[in-house]
Amino acid sequence: MNTAEVRREEPPGAGRAAVLAVLLPVLFGTSAAIFLLVGYVLTTIDPEPAFARTLLNAGWLFGGATVLAVAASAIGLLVVALRHGSQVEEAGSPASRRTAPPSGRAARRTVDFASFVAGTRRAHLREEWSAVLAGDPEGGTVLSARRRMSYALGFLWAALRMRLSDVGSPLWVPVDWLLSAESRTNGFIALGVGAQVVYIQHQDGFHALATEGWGWCAGCGIALRLFVSWLRRVRGIEMASRQSDTRDE
Secondary structure (H helix, E strand, O other): HHHHHHOOOOOOOHHHHHHHHHHHHHHHHHHHHHHHHHHHHHOOOOOOOOOOHHHHHHHHHHHHHHHHHHHHHHHHHHHHHHHHHHHHHHHHHHHHHHHHHHHHHHHHHHHHHHHHHOOOHOOHHHHHHHHHHHHOOOOOOOHHHHHHHHHHHHHHHHHHHHHHHHHHHHOHHHHHHHHHHHHHHHHHHHHHHHHHHHHHHHHHHHHOOOOOHHHHHHHHHHHHHHHHHHHHHHHOOOHHHHHHHHOOO
């Protein structure tokens, strides 16, 4: 087995561990934000609903779980990456291990960690990142230990962003489906405004809805429309009518 094959080898279950290490803190943090936001909004209602405090307690519980998940994920990823890095280092030449300075080993271990986090689909990035750290001694380009470590930490941040993008891509599928058709988008906005109308009519009656509540409903509809337009720009979604107009021009 050659060195390149060993470098691309990943411990059993490492890919799933990396996904869980990134996914669990995101899920816990999102749940905490939702529960806390809804709970604090409900506390502003007079009289305060009985389950508002329950939502707040659940939000703080998920917040604590988020902190624990972040710590556990960081420790777990570090342990697995160090084991993976030691396997790669054992596959290398003994001379390179003896001559590598401590600062170079630290940067190389960080690159190993970043390559592990990025996943096996991006195993080629390890060689590219290692080449950047090596510089070009023949051409007179030699990176200092501080610069190598700075680059290695940048590669680690890029790997984390790649993994988060992999985790978040399936979550965008229903959102893209909703935004890709004007009828579905209008139905979503109508559902939000209709829910507000039903709530105001149930709590304060039709008179309050007709005199004051309609303004809140209209503001909700406008806000949802602006939010949908912003999401479409972010996701790069264009309506079929716009695309046909562009083709006609």
